[in-house]
Amino acid sequence: MGERALSWGLRLLGIALFVGPFIAAFAVHNWDLKATVMPSQEEMDEITETISGLFGEGFSEDTFTIGTPTSSGNTIRIPVRLTSPLNLPIKITDLSLTMSDQGVEVAQVEMEETEVEIPANGTVDFTLIGPYTGTLPTDPQPTDVNITFEAYGVTLQMQVGQGGEV
Numbered sequence: 001m002g003e004r005a006l007s008w009g010l011r012l013l014g015i016a017l018f019v020g021p022f023i024a025a026f027a028v029h030n031w032d033l034k035a036t037v038m039p040s041q042e043e044m045d046e047i048t049e050t051i052s053g054l055f056g057e058g059f060s061e062d063t064f065t066i067g068t069p070t071s072s073g074n075t076i077r078i079p080v081r082l083t084s085p086l087n088l089p090i091k092i093t094d095l096s097l098t099m100s101d102q103g104v105e106v107a108q109v110e111m112e113e114t115e116v117e118i119p120a121n122g123t124v125d126f127t128l129i130g131p132y133t134g135t136l137p138t139d140p141q142p143t144d145v146n147i148t149f150e151a152y153g154v155t156l157q158m159q160v161g162q163g164g165e166v
Contacts, residue, residue, distance in 0.1 A: 089120050109129060
């Protein structure tokens with residue numbers, strides 16, 4: 001007889017532990033389904049403010065600056081300065097792009113470094129390197145950019161084609 005009672009008691013306890021939090025949530029919100037399930041406007045505003053605060057002042061033309069390219073043999077080296085507009089530290093794990101000069105594709109380059117860590121709102125210099133023959137570009141412009149970066153353990157990959165489409 002004790003085993004049956006224990007069995008029923010454990011079943012009822014399982015049901016109570018499953019249903020109890022729902023009942024408590026409804027009771028806290030005055031039995032209003034919408035208030036229980038949906039966040040309040042104040043909570044939504046707080047989330048929006050937090051997320052928008054991560055992006056600081058946003059991207060500008062000074063975010064990604066390309067220096068004067070140099071060549072050695074059949075290798076082109078392009079110094080790059082990246083100023084992060086983000087209010088959080090990030091790590092670039094991969095960056096490759098196509099360089100164009102006056103509308104003509106001239107080189108495919110990638111990061112020489114394995115990874116680059118950028119502090120929140122920080123600036124970092126690194127080098128893009130790739131095979132190249134011919135004269136050095138006079139006005140190098142990035143096209144077809146592929147970038148992979150990490151922020152707080154989340155890996156994001158972006159691809160921006162010619163014309164700026166993501």
